[in-house]
Amino acid sequence: MSKQTGTIITIVAAVLTLCCSSFCCLSGTITLVGGEEWSEDIGVPQSGQIEPALGIPVICLGILAWVVPLLLWLFLVRGKENGGMGEGNPTEPPMTV
Secondary structure, eight states: OOHHHHHHHHHHHHHHHHHHHHHHHHHHHHHHTTOOEEEEOSSSOEEEEOOGGGHHHHHHHHHHHHHHHHHHHHHHTTTOOSSOTTOOOTTSOOOOO
16 A cells, blocks of 8 residues: 555545544533433333543544544554555565565
8 A cells, every 4th residue: 555545545534434533522522511311211211310421431432433544544654655565675685584
């Protein structure tokens, strides 16, 4: 994979995950400030407040869903030449096993 192809794939993946991650961060923030409630209508109706501390993992999940494509780009593409895969540095000797 060339550097340009990896960059394009990373940008597309980041844009696609932006909607999901922003929804997760928004709902986690609302939960964190204490604005979310749950309700159950099956059987005996029940409802209550969601614990504000449960918003922190949701925010982390949203951030993680957006950062993972950037980290993949960092580890898979960064520092490679614009040539094809398998092309090594011609000044380095080939690896032997």
